[in-house]
Amino acid sequence: MTVSILIFLPVIAAVIVAFLKNSAARYAALFFSIAELAIAGLFLSKFVPDATTQFGIDVPWIAKFGIYFSAGIDGISMIMVLLTTILVPLIILSTFNHEYKNSGAFYALILFMQAGMLVVFTALDGFLFYVGWEAALIPIYFICALWGGENRIRITLKFFIYTFAGSLFMLVALIYLYLQSPDKTFSIHTFYALKLTAPQQSWVFLAFFLAFAIKMPVFPFHTWQPDTYTEAPTGGTMMLSGIMLKMGVYGVIRWLIPNAPLGLVHWQTLITILAVIGIVYASIIAFNQKDGKRLVAYSSIAHVGLIAAGIFVWNIQGLQGALVQMLSHGINVIGMFFIWDIISRRLGTRDISQLGGIAKVAPKFAIAFLIIVLGTVGLPLTNGFVGEFLLIGSMFNYSAAHYQNLTIVIFAGSTIILGAVYMLRMYKNVMQGEVNELTAKFTDITGSEQLVLGIICALIIVIGVYPQPILHISEAAVTNLMNTLNGKLVF
Amino acid sequence: MTTLIIISVLPIILLYLGLYKATKALLPVTVIGLIAALGFAIAEYKTPDTAVPIYHGMMLFNNFSVVFSSIAIITTILIVLLSGGYFEKISNHVAEYYAIMLFSLAGIIVMVSYYNLTMMFIGIEIMSVSLYILAGIKKNDFASNEAALKYFLMGAFSTGFLLFGITLIYGSTGSFSVEVIRDWVLAHPHIDPMFYTGIGLIIVGLCFKVGAAPFHFWTPDVYEGSPTLITAFMSTVVKTAGFAVFLRLFSACFAPLSDFWAPILLVITVATLFIGNITALYQQSFKRMLAFSSISHAGYLLFAIVALGAASANSVFIYATAYSVASIIAFGGLILVQQQSGNDNFESFNGLAKKNPFLALVLTVAMLSLAGIPLTAGFIGKFFMFTGALSRYQFWLVIIAVINAIISIFYYFRVIVAMYFRSADRTELVVPAYYKVVFAVSALATIIIGIYPDFISRFI
Numbered sequence: 001m002t003v004s005i006l007i008f009l010p011v012i013a014a015v016i017v018a019f020l021k022n023s024a025a026r027y028a029a030l031f032f033s034i035a036e037l038a039i040a041g042l043f044l045s046k047f048v049p050d051a052t053t054q055f056g057i058d059v060p061w062i063a064k065f066g067i068y069f070s071a072g073i074d075g076i077s078m079i080m081v082l083l084t085t086i087l088v089p090l091i092i093l094s095t096f097n098h099e100y101k102n103s104g105a106f107y108a109l110i111l112f113m114q115a116g117m118l119v120v121f122t123a124l125d126g127f128l129f130y131v132g133w134e135a136a137l138i139p140i141y142f143i144c145a146l147w148g149g150e151n152r153i154r155i156t157l158k159f160f161i162y163t164f165a166g167s168l169f170m171l172v173a174l175i176y177l178y179l180q181s182p183d184k185t186f187s188i189h190t191f192y193a194l195k196l197t198a199p200q201q202s203w204v205f206l207a208f209f210l211a212f213a214i215k216m217p218v219f220p221f222h223t224w225q226p227d228t229y230t231e232a233p234t235g236g237t238m239m240l241s242g243i244m245l246k247m248g249v250y251g252v253i254r255w256l257i258p259n260a261p262l263g264l265v266h267w268q269t270l271i272t273i274l275a276v277i278g279i280v281y282a283s284i285i286a287f288n289q290k291d292g293k294r295l296v297a298y299s300s301i302a303h304v305g306l307i308a309a310g311i312f313v314w315n316i317q318g319l320q321g322a323l324v325q326m327l328s329h330g331i332n333v334i335g336m337f338f339i340w341d342i343i344s345r346r347l348g349t350r351d352i353s354q355l356g357g358i359a360k361v362a363p364k365f366a367i368a369f370l371i372i373v374l375g376t377v378g379l380p381l382t383n384g385f386v387g388e389f390l391l392i393g394s395m396f397n398y399s400a401a402h403y404q405n406l407t408i409v410i411f412a413g414s415t416i417i418l419g420a421v422y423m424l425r426m427y428k429n430v431m432q433g434e435v436n437e438l439t440a441k442f443t444d445i446t447g448s449e450q451l452v453l454g455i456i457c458a459l460i461i462v463i464g465v466y467p468q469p470i471l472h473i474s475e476a477a478v479t480n481l482m483n484t485l486n487g488k489l490v491f
Numbered sequence: 492m493t494t495l496i497i498i499s500v501l502p503i504i505l506l507y508l509g510l511y512k513a514t515k516a517l518l519p520v521t522v523i524g525l526i527a528a529l530g531f532a533i534a535e536y537k538t539p540d541t542a543v544p545i546y547h548g549m550m551l552f553n554n555f556s557v558v559f560s561s562i563a564i565i566t567t568i569l570i571v572l573l574s575g576g577y578f579e580k581i582s583n584h585v586a587e588y589y590a591i592m593l594f595s596l597a598g599i600i601v602m603v604s605y606y607n608l609t610m611m612f613i614g615i616e617i618m619s620v621s622l623y624i625l626a627g628i629k630k631n632d633f634a635s636n637e638a639a640l641k642y643f644l645m646g647a648f649s650t651g652f653l654l655f656g657i658t659l660i661y662g663s664t665g666s667f668s669v670e671v672i673r674d675w676v677l678a679h680p681h682i683d684p685m686f687y688t689g690i691g692l693i694i695v696g697l698c699f700k701v702g703a704a705p706f707h708f709w710t711p712d713v714y715e716g717s718p719t720l721i722t723a724f725m726s727t728v729v730k731t732a733g734f735a736v737f738l739r740l741f742s743a744c745f746a747p748l749s750d751f752w753a754p755i756l757l758v759i760t761v762a763t764l765f766i767g768n769i770t771a772l773y774q775q776s777f778k779r780m781l782a783f784s785s786i787s788h789a790g791y792l793l794f795a796i797v798a799l800g801a802a803s804a805n806s807v808f809i810y811a812t813a814y815s816v817a818s819i820i821a822f823g824g825l826i827l828v829q830q831q832s833g834n835d836n837f838e839s840f841n842g843l844a845k846k847n848p849f850l851a852l853v854l855t856v857a858m859l860s861l862a863g864i865p866l867t868a869g870f871i872g873k874f875f876m877f878t879g880a881l882s883r884y885q886f887w888l889v890i891i892a893v894i895n896a897i898i899s900i901f902y903y904f905r906v907i908v909a910m911y912f913r914s915a916d917r918t919e920l921v922v923p924a925y926y927k928v929v930f931a932v933s934a935l936a937t938i939i940i941g942i943y944p945d946f947i948s949r950f951i
Binding site for chain 2: 061157
C-alpha cells in the first residue's frame, strides 16, 4: 500500500465526476472524497509515529534528469494529509446548497486540486513537488474565475500571476539545487545533504521564500489575498484558506529551511519581524471591515502570520504548534466562511452593520457560530488554543534567547487579544441585539448545514480538549528534522 | 535518404494530379506520401548512432536528422489535414499549394541533415523560395501580397549575409565541409578575424530565418498577411528547422569558440524575449499576438544555443515539439473562429466555451502549454531550457526568462478569459472532422509529453 493510491484516487474521481451533472456530480464527489478520507484513515491506523517516511513510492519518471516519482508520508506529512482529506469532504458538503452551473466541472476541479495538494504534502522529489504545486493552482484559478463574483476576472488573474511568479523563482532554486547535487537528482535527501556556502544558501532561501510567502501570504506579499477570498465562490475560498495556504507553510518546513539553514540564520530577524507586522496590521484592518467575508480573510492573514513567525523562529515547540494550528485554522476558517456563506445566501448581504439579533431567530446557528468564534480566538479547551499557546511559547523562547527582550512576543501575542476583539465584536453585531427587518426572516440551519457545522464544532472541541494524539503523530518527525538541521549548521 | 526522394517526387505527382483536375485525390495522396516518408525516416534510426556522412560527405542522416525530420513531417501532416477545404476557398490552384509546401519540406529535410555548408545553403533556399510563394498565394489579397514582397526582400537580404558568412569561413578554412571546418577550428588556437566575421554574419542570417530580434521585423507583417495555415507552417516547421541548422553548425564546428559568439547570442536572446513578449501584450489581434509570441519562443529556443551542451539537441527537440503542437491548435482554432466571425481579434473568442466546449478545451490546453504551465509539454520544454542555461551558470538569463514567462501569462490567459469568462451571443461553430482529429492528437500529445516526457525525449 503506497501513497500513490492517495494521490491518484482524486484524479480518477475528477475524471469521472467531470462527466456527471447536477446532484449526481455532487454525490459522486462527496462519495469519492469520503473514500479518500477512509483511505487516509487506513494509512493513519497503520502509521508508526517514528521519524521514518512510510508508504513510500519511488519510480523513475524522467530518467535523463534524475527525476523520480518519489513520495511518502512521515509525521509532518501525515498531519497535512489528514488536514486535506478531512476538509475536502466538508467543503464539498458545504456547497450542497449551491446550484453551480456545470457542477460536474466544479467538483472535478476541486478533486483535481486535492490531488495536487496531496502531491505537495507527500513529495520527496523537488520536481514532483513543483508539479503538484502548480497542479493545485490551475484548478483553483478556474474555480474562482468561473464561479466567482463580479470582479473575478481581474482579481483572479492577479492572484494567478502573483503565485505563478513566486513559484517560478522556486523552480529556479530547485533546478539550482539539482545542478549542485553530486549525482544529479531532485531527491530531497540529496538536497538535505548538500553543503552550500552561506551566500548560495541565502539566494536559495530568498527564491523559495518568495514562492511560499506569496502563497501563505506573509506581509507584504498578501495583497492578492483579501480580494481573491472575497470574489471566489465559497467552496473555492475554503479550499484556498483551509488547505492551499498551508502548502506555503509546509513548503517552509520541508523545503525552505532544511535546504538553506544558513539563509534562515541570515534572514530570520527580518522575516520574523515581517510576520509579526503582518499579524498586527491584518488584525487592525480586520477590525474595520464591514464585509464579514473580508473580515475573515484578514483574520486569516493574522493567524497565518503567527504560524509563519512560529516556524521561522525554528524550534520544536514552534513547529509542533504550527502543525496543530494549521489543522485547527483549516477547520475554523472553513467553518467561518461557511457561516458567512449561510448568512449571505439567506439574507443577500454580508454587511455586518445591517445584521443583528440572528441568535434569537436561529438558536442552533448561534451555538455553532459561537463555538467557531471561540475556536478562532483560541479560548482554552478549543482547538485554537493549543496551537496558539505553543506558537506564542516558541516566540517567547526565541525572543528571550536572541534579544533579551520581549517586544516581538508581545506584538505576536497581541493577535490573541486583537483577534478576540474583532471576532467577538463581529459576533455581537451579527447575532445579538435587536432583530431587524432583514434578519427576522433568517431561518435556522437545516440538513447538510447542520451536518457540516456539527462536525466542525465537534472537531474544534475534541482537538481542544485532547490534542495529544495529533502532537504525537508529528513529534518524532519534527525532532528528527530539527536534529538533522542542527547537525548541518555545525561545520 | 529515401525520405528526401519521396518528399521531392511527391509534389511532382501532386502537380500532375492538379493538371488532371483530380482535386479530391490531393489530400489523401499527400498524407499517404508523407506517412511513407516518415516511415522511411524512422527506419534509419539506429541505437547507438552509427550513421556516417553520405554522398561524398555532403549529408549526414543521423539520429538528430531522423528526429527533426520526423517532427517536421508530422507537423506538416497535421497542417495538411487542417487544409482540407481551406485552400479551395482562397485559391483556384490547390495542387500548387500542396506541391509548394512539400517542396519547402524537402528543403527542410536537407536543412536538418546537411554536412556541408553548401547543402545547408541550398536547403535554406529551397525552403525560403517556396515560402515566398506561399506567403503570397492569395493572389488578389493586398495583405498577402505585401507579406510575400516583404518576406522576399528581407529574406533575400539575409540570404546575402548568410552566403557572405559562408564565403568568409571558406576563405579561412578552404572548405565547406562541416568536418573539415571542425578539425580546422580544433587545430588552430589563434583564429583570424575573417573567420570570426564569418560566424557573425552566419548568426545574422540564421537569426533572420528563425525570427530572433533585432532581425525579426518581417515576422509580424508576414505572419499576419499570409494565409493562416501558411503562418502555422512558418512558425512551427520552418522555425524548428532553422534551429536544427543552428544547432548542427554550432555544436559541430563552432563549439570551441563559444567565448566569441555566446555573448552575441546572449544579447540577441534577451532582446528577443523582451521584444516578443512586451509587443505581444499590446496586440488586439490574436494572429498578431501569436506572431509576436513566436518571436519570444525563438528567444527561449536560443537558450539551447547560448548554453550549448550535450543536452541542447534534446531541449530544442522537446521545446520545438511542444511549441509546434500547441501552435497548430492555436492556428487551427483561429481559422475556425475567423471563418465564423470574420476577424481575428481576441473578442471573437468571447463565449466560445459555451457553444464549443471541445474547441475551448483544446485551445486552453494549447495556451497553458505555450505559457509553460506544468503538466503540459510547454513546461517540460521550458524546464529543459532553464536547466541547460543554469548548468552553464547563466543565472541572469534565467531570471530574465522567468520575468518573461510571467509577462506571457497576460496575453495567453486573455484567450482563456475571453473563451470562458466573457459572454457573447454566438451561434454554434462547426468543427470539421479533420480538425477534431488534429486537435485531439495535438492536445493529447501536449498532455502526454507534459506528464511523461521520456515518451519522446529518449530518442535523442
